[in-house]
Amino acid sequence: MTGYFSSPFPRRVSVGVDVGGVMVGGDAPVVVQSMTNTDTVDVDGTVAQIAALHKAGSELVRITVDRDESAAAVPRIRDRLLRLGIHVPLVGDFHYIGHKLLADHPACAEALAKYRINPGNVGFKDKKDKQFADIVEMAIRHDKPVRIGVNWGSLDQELLTRLMNENKAKGFPMTAQDVLREAIVQSAVLSARMAEEIGLGRNRIILSAKVSGVQDLIAVYAELAKRCDHALHLGLTEAGMGSKGIVASSASMGILLQQGIGDTIRISLTPEPGGDRTREVQVAQELLQTMGFRQFVPIVAACPGCGRTTSTVFQELAQTIQEDIRRNMPVWRTKYPGVEQLKVAVMGCIVNGPGESKHADIGISLPGTGETPAAPVFIDGEKAATLRGPNIAADFEKMVADYIENRFGSGARARAAE
Numbered sequence: 001m002t003g004y005f006s007s008p009f010p011r012r013v014s015v016g017v018d019v020g021g022v023m024v025g026g027d028a029p030v031v032v033q034s035m036t037n038t039d040t041v042d043v044d045g046t047v048a049q050i051a052a053l054h055k056a057g058s059e060l061v062r063i064t065v066d067r068d069e070s071a072a073a074v075p076r077i078r079d080r081l082l083r084l085g086i087h088v089p090l091v092g093d094f095h096y097i098g099h100k101l102l103a104d105h106p107a108c109a110e111a112l113a114k115y116r117i118n119p120g121n122v123g124f125k126d127k128k129d130k131q132f133a134d135i136v137e138m139a140i141r142h143d144k145p146v147r148i149g150v151n152w153g154s155l156d157q158e159l160l161t162r163l164m165n166e167n168k169a170k171g172f173p174m175t176a177q178d179v180l181r182e183a184i185v186q187s188a189v190l191s192a193r194m195a196e197e198i199g200l201g202r203n204r205i206i207l208s209a210k211v212s213g214v215q216d217l218i219a220v221y222a223e224l225a226k227r228c229d230h231a232l233h234l235g236l237t238e239a240g241m242g243s244k245g246i247v248a249s250s251a252s253m254g255i256l257l258q259q260g261i262g263d264t265i266r267i268s269l270t271p272e273p274g275g276d277r278t279r280e281v282q283v284a285q286e287l288l289q290t291m292g293f294r295q296f297v298p299i300v301a302a303c304p305g306c307g308r309t310t311s312t313v314f315q316e317l318a319q320t321i322q323e324d325i326r327r328n329m330p331v332w333r334t335k336y337p338g339v340e341q342l343k344v345a346v347m348g349c350i351v352n353g354p355g356e357s358k359h360a361d362i363g364i365s366l367p368g369t370g371e372t373p374a375a376p377v378f379i380d381g382e383k384a385a386t387l388r389g390p391n392i393a394a395d396f397e398k399m400v401a402d403y404i405e406n407r408f409g410s411g412a413r414a415r416a417a418e
Helices: 043-056 068-083 098-104 106-111 126-142 157-169 176-198 214-227 242-258 279-290 313-335 353-359 392-408 410-417
Strands: 017-019 022-024 031-035 060-064 090-094 114-117 146-151 205-210 231-234 299-302 343-347 362-365 375-379 382-387
Touching: 017 205, 022 031, 031 279, 043 060, 043 068, 043 279, 060 068, 068 090, 068 098, 068 106, 090 098, 098 106, 098 114, 098 126, 106 126, 114 126, 126 146, 126 176, 146 176, 157 176, 176 205, 176 214, 205 214, 214 231, 214 242, 231 242, 242 279, 299 313, 313 343, 313 392, 343 353, 353 362, 353 375, 362 392, 375 392, 382 392
Parallel strands: 031 060, 060 090, 090 114, 114 146, 146 205, 205 231, 299 343, 343 362
Antiparallel strands: 017 022, 362 375, 375 382
16 A cells, blocks of 8 residues: 555644643644634623534634723623533634733733734734734733734735745745745744744744635645644634535645644634524534544444435434434533444445444444335444334434443443443
8 A cells, every 4th residue: 555644644743732721732632613703792692602612512712802892791701601611711812902902901811711813913013013012911911822823814914025025036936826825924933933032932822824725725834834833723714605615624624634734723614694603613523523533423424325215214314313413412421421432324225234334333224215124223243123114213213322321321330330
């Protein structure tokens, strides 16, 4: 198998950063994070969305802090979450007047677990370095980490202009796109260096370099990873809506993660009107899980269907079990330690059904077109039962629940006590 890679490249060595008790970088697994789209001033709405994102599996949640009223709301949001028993680090997203908001609202500065600042719009001309320094000093005072988040939509124009002029003087050895990528990387690295010179420890700095083009993201992070050992946050900005955003984010970040680059990720999906914000958390988890980096929920394998599987029973059953798993996982994580390792197979005909079912922990092969109306069930590779009649789906769901209880619940505890 020369030339093929059977596993990801070794993880890039980065300096770990403690974000409110969640480690990012170092030896920690890749962390999933998300961001609210509520008005932070709306405490009830923001708390509800943070709770939903956290329940879905978001380990860090970023909120917008754009004015005095939102800064004043942050400690109230934090306190409300704690009363609900929700312990999730909150990241404050600051632009333009972050230095003033943090200074005027010390309770906000204290309540947040991390500050996110963009060197491209933290200030302009003579004020830029001072306002950047003010935020860094505030982070030092409150012992908070900072994410320096460069975004090509608000890139430092002075830096970009200088690099463009230098490239022109050299006879244009680099394309305009290459210069733009270089400006993004330099903005992140130079800003981190400035923060360290002010006194912020390397173990308190996370870098990101957001672009919206797949190839640009891969190129920028590959270069950024070479030039520093800071923890890196991955995210394709303005990824888009629906399948486009999912595919673009997965394609770009999947390649970087395979190369060992990335310590925390966010899937920036545009939700449909009235859509569920937690979708971005689910996609991030599925990306990490399908690539083998982390295990969040049991895997449900199901065939795509063909002319042999004209019945929709296997589709409905696979969907029901998958939805049931997602719904129950917040409780199961505590009640059934290790349940996220479970593999369930729901197959639609006899061609690959029995074989796939044997490879799963528990699997069923439903009858296809013209096949005997019987559904063999395999548990731990052995045929355990054959289901028949109109209640096949309900009977299999009960078998899955019993298997979980026996393997990860009371059955497992009884065996351990023997």
